[in-house]
Amino acid sequence: MNTDLNLLRFFQAVALTHSFRAAADHLGVTRSAVSQGIRRLEDGLGIALVQRTTRNVRLTEAGLRSTNRSPGRCRPWARPWRKP
Numbered sequence: 001m002n003t004d005l006n007l008l009r010f011f012q013a014v015a016l017t018h019s020f021r022a023a024a025d026h027l028g029v030t031r032s033a034v035s036q037g038i039r040r041l042e043d044g045l046g047i048a049l050v051q052r053t054t055r056n057v058r059l060t061e062a063g064l065r066s067t068n069r070s071p072g073r074c075r076p077w078a079r080p081w082r083k084p
Helices: 003-017 018-028 031-046 061-069
Strands: 049-050 058-059
Touching: 003 031, 003 061, 018 031, 018 049, 031 049, 058 061
Parallel strands: none
Antiparallel strands: 049 058
16 A cells, blocks of 8 residues: 555544544554654655644644645545544
C-alpha cells in the first residue's frame, strides 16, 4: 500500500476522531504509528496540521482547511468509517 495514502488515512481518522487512539483502533495500527505518520505528513508539507496536548488532539487552522477541502478528494482512498 502506498505510504503517502496511509499518511492521508491517518490524518483523516485523526481529524474525524480528534484522537490518536481512536484513529489507531479504527485503522488497526498502533497509536505511535498514527502519531509518527501525522508528524511525517506535517514535515513533508512543512506545516502543522494538528495541535497535540496530553489530553486531546485539535486541528490547526491548516488542518481545518485541509479537511474542508479534502472529503471529496479523499473518498476514493478512504476506508468506510464505522464506529467501534
